[in-house]
Amino acid sequence: MPPYTCHSILNNLDIKTVEKSTRFISQGDKTDHAYIIKKGSCIILVEKNEELYPVDHKSEGDMLLMPALFTGEPVNSHIEAETNMELWVLKKSIFEKISKNNPGLWEFLIEIIAAKFDSKRPISDRTIGPYIATDIIGRGGYSIVYKGINSSTNQDIAIKMMRHHIVINPDFLEKFRNEAKIVTKFNHENIIKIFDRIERFQTVFIIMEYLDGKSIKELLAQKKRIPVDDAVKFLIQICKAIDYAYQQNILHKDINTENIMIINNDQAKLLDFGLACSIYDEDDLFDGALAYLAPEISQEEIANLQMVSLKDYINKPEKKLIYYIIIILIYFFKEICL
Structure with a gap:
């Protein structure tokens, strides 16, 4: 944890001591506080299907229970002291003041929480x-x-x-x-x-x-091939899906080979209508669909197209976007044909 972060939140925090080998947090507990380890270390264990899985090890300077404190969810793991420990106690009342008084620190804590949810280790239900x-x-x-x-x-x-x-x-x-x-x-x-x-x-x-199938991107990567008739059928299905959404004044913002899935070798499904693609994040703005955009569309028009609703853009560049994307999809479907 950066030194400026420690100084901002460690002042006036209570201290809790834990003896070696003590399970001081149980999976499913609810909490109104988090911990920062002052001394010692602990083991994080996930219980799933009546088995215990060691998923992490924490030591001095690490934070514990931040996701549960932020979201109000039950704790998603057991925590057992590996050594005698001293912990700073971060109460919910102090935590909530951080968002107002220290925006920089708040963003830092949100990043920690996001990383916890993105773990590739076993997770509890x-x-x-x-x-x-x-x-x-x-x-x-x-x-x-x-x-x-x-x-x-x-x-x-x-x-x-x-x-x-x-x-x-x-x-x-x-x-x-x-x-x-x-x-x-x-x-x-x-x-x-x-x-x-x-x-x-x-x-x-x-x-x-829940869909059990393979995306066009996966089929391309695995060099799988499908009959031409099937490729034409799938392309027609996707065009119908795009047209259906268009009639509802909705434009799919990220049509690409990853967002088209083939189910049971019989049906194409269009996924992810960009329900939450941030128009405020520059990194997200130029992800995905940018490679599929018609070259004559200006940067300003690209930004406008991220807004999803077509009410303000009828008969404007969104048609160029749709036509160009379909042409590119024809190319990719051709690549997976026998």
Whole structure:
């Protein structure tokens, strides 16, 4: 942890002592405080399917329980003291003041929290309303995707969790809510179905159908080949999906080979309508679809196209974007033909 960060939050914090071999945090606990390790070390254990998995080791200067303190979720692991320990106690009341009094430190803490959610190690199951997230199956610049199950119906689902550093932007969150209301109503056989949207734990979860298939990008990478007739069929299906969305005044902002999935070698699905692609993040603005944009579209028009709604752009460059993307998709479908 940087020295300036320590000085900002360690003043006047209480001290807690823990004896060696003590499990001082249990998975599932709720907490109103986090810890910063002053002395000693500990082991982080995830309990899953009645097995314990060591997933991390923490020592002096490391933080504990920050995600749980921020989101209000139950703690997602056990913590056991490896040695005798001294801990600084960061209470929720102090934590909440940081966002107002020290924006730089707040951003630093959000980065720590985001990193915790993005772990590639085993994770404990997470309950979000009637849904249970079990495993991470995808990561992006603005979201993490889990495989999950609807506990009411036992239906397999995918759960997209928006990254916290995106959601804390109030302008973005309002825009996201408006777009999500529209896209949740989509009903097209070639567009991934969105079942629900839940705001909880200081973020937003999008509940979608779980698809078991391969993207065009994966087929290209694996040098898999499909019959020409199938390629034409899939391309027509994607064009129908694009047209359906267009009729709802919605433009897919990131059509590419990664966002088209082939299911059971029979059906193409268009994924990820950019529900939460930040228009405020310069890195996100020029990701993905930029390589698919018509060259005559200006930088200003590119920025406008990130806004999704076509109400202000009818008969303007979005048609060039759509036509050019379709031409590129024809090329990629050609590449996976027999």
